[in-house]
Structures are given as C-alpha cells and as structure tokens.
Amino acid sequence: MSGAPSPPAGGTVPATWLRPPDLATARRVQVELAARVVAEDALGPVRLLGGADTSLDRFDPEDRIFAAAVALDPGGLAPVAAGEHVARAPMPYVPGFLGFREVPLLVEAWAALPRRPDLVLVDGHGLSHPRGLGVACHLGVVLDVPTIGVAKSRLFGEEAGPLGPEPGDRTDLVWQGRVLAAVLRTRRRANPLYVSVGHRVSLDTAVEWVLRTLRGYRLPEPTRQAHLAANALRRARGMHAPAGHPADGAG
DNA sequence: GCGACAG
DNA sequence: ATCTTGTCGC
Numbered sequence: 001m002s003g004a005p006s007p008p009a010g011g012t013v014p015a016t017w018l019r020p021p022d023l024a025t026a027r028r029v030q031v032e033l034a035a036r037v038v039a040e041d042a043l044g045p046v047r048l049l050g051g052a053d054t055s056l057d058r059f060d061p062e063d064r065i066f067a068a069a070v071a072l073d074p075g076g077l078a079p080v081a082a083g084e085h086v087a088r089a090p091m092p093y094v095p096g097f098l099g100f101r102e103v104p105l106l107v108e109a110w111a112a113l114p115r116r117p118d119l120v121l122v123d124g125h126g127l128s129h130p131r132g133l134g135v136a137c138h139l140g141v142v143l144d145v146p147t148i149g150v151a152k153s154r155l156f157g158e159e160a161g162p163l164g165p166e167p168g169d170r171t172d173l174v175w176q177g178r179v180l181a182a183v184l185r186t187r188r189r190a191n192p193l194y195v196s197v198g199h200r201v202s203l204d205t206a207v208e209w210v211l212r213t214l215r216g217y218r219l220p221e222p223t224r225q226a227h228l229a230a231n232a233l234r235r236a237r238g239m240h241a242p243a244g245h246p247a248d249g250a251g
Numbered sequence: 252g253c254g255a256c257a258g
Numbered sequence: 259a260t261c262t263t264g265t266c267g268c
Contacts, residue, residue: 054258058260065259093259095256102258124257134257155257189268194257234260 034132042200043146050117051222055230067105068229083112099138121222126196128181140199147198148206
C-alpha cells in the first residue's frame with residue numbers, strides 16, 4: 001500500500017536527478033538520492049569490472065567534457081571494451097556538486113558499452129561527501145549499479161590517525177564519529193586514495209576490490225584505464241583546428 | 252571574516 | 259581537471 005516511488009527501472013529517472021535547474025534544487029536532490037544509497041553488499045558475482053572517469057581541457061572554448069566507461073576482465077584486469085561520450089559541461093565545477101557535471105555524461109558512456117559491468121569503480125568520492133552523495137553514489141543510484149568511490153584527494157571529513165607507508169595500510173576518514181571512507185595507501189611514497197561506498201557495496205568490500213585491482217600504480221586498474229581512455233578521447237576529438245600558418249605547405 | 256573546497 | 263621532459267630517489 002505504499003505510494004512511495006519505487007526504484008528507477010534501469011533507464012528513465014526524474015530529470016532533476018541529472019539536470020536540476022539550480023543549485024538549491026541540486027542540493028535537495030542530493031539529500032533525496034543519498035537516502036537511496038545502499039551501503040551494504042547487494043551485488044552478485046563480478047564477471048565484468050567497470051571503471052568511469054572524465055577528462056577536460058581547461059581552456060576549451062566549447063567547455064566540453066570527455067567521458068569514458070571501461071569494462072575489464074576481473075581476472076587479468078585487461079580492458080575488454082569502452083564506451084565514450086562527449087558533450088558540453090552541464091554546469092560549472094562546484095565543489096560538492098561534481099555529480100551533476102559528470103554523471104549525465106557517464107550515463108551515456110555507460111550506455112555505449114556493449115556489455116554491462118557488475119561493479120564500477122568511479123574516479124571521485126562516494127559517501128565521503130558533505131551530503132552523502134559523491135559522484136560515485138550519484139552514478140550508482142541513477143544506474144542502480146554497484147559502485148565504489150576512488151578519490152585522489154579529500155573533500156570532506158578528517159583522517160582518524162597516521163597512515164602507514166606500505167600498500168594496504170589504511171586509516172579511517174571520519175566525521176562526527178562516523179566512518180566515511182578508508183584512507184588507503186596503494187603505493188609507497190605516493191599520496192593515499194580515499195575509498196568509499198558508492199552504492200550496493202560495503203566499505204570493506206570496496207577496499208578489497210581496490211586492493212585486488214592494483215597493479216603497481218597508485219590507481220586501481222578500472223579507474224586508471226578509464227582515465228587513460230578519457231584522455232585519449234580528449235586528445236582525439238578535442239584538439240581540432242591545428243591553426244596552421246598560411247605559409248605552411250601542409251594541406 | 253577566514254579557511255576549505257572531489258574533478 | 260590540465261599545462262610538461264627530464265630528472266632525482268627508492
């Protein structure tokens with residue numbers, strides 16, 4: 001007998017979830033979507049891993065964002081497919097509202113994948129966000145897919161204690177007694193990563209997957225490959241008009 | 252008022 | 259986010 005809206009049926013979600021008219025509305029949407037985040041393991045066997053990231057040129061007159069969603073084999077971690085999407089930035093970058101800038105494009109890149117990953121590592125925070133809706137949670141709820149937030153710097157909260165130097169060493173990122181994320185060392189002498197719950201994954205499972213997909217670099221393969229794909233896309237479809245000089249003999 | 256502030 | 263080759267260190 002519940003009149004409450006049921007979870008989105010994989011595809012059509014309210015327009016405001018992706019394109020709110022203003023920041024005040026965006027903030028309300030974040031609080032609303034944060035209530036839909038599932039911070040426990042609610043995922044099946046991971047037969048295909050996913051990675052998501054975007055790239056951009058600060059001086060692009062068209063203000064475009066280049067998004068990439070990659071699929072990797074969970075075993076060898078080799079990329080097996082990629083989905084891409086390019087479009088004008090939905091809104092300017094505002095700390096705390098990254099989801100409204102990247103998720104609309106990531107959804108398109110995701111749709112362009114020939115196969116759908118069972119778990120996605122997203123470049124950016126998940127629950128370690130002032131309203132509990134970092135880009136990883138945002139994408140996870142919109143797609144209703146298990147996601148993990150993998151950020152390279154802090155946005156919200158504070159380290160609970162010192163961090164060891166060995167890969168695998170970790171400390172908690174906390175806020176008012178609550179654990180928001182794991183500050184995880186993934187490589188010696190490299191700044192730590194902030195691993196958090198995105199959607200339908202527990203924090204422990206999130207950390208497990210990040211450690212399990214490390215290959216000697218600071219970033220886990222899913223996120224690293226997505227980053228490379230997004231950059232390649234930008235350099236291919238970005239840098240147009242070489243602005244050659246009239247005196248040049250090249251056509 | 253001041254500092255902080257994912258990508 | 260991105261600009262950028264070589265270079266110093268583990």
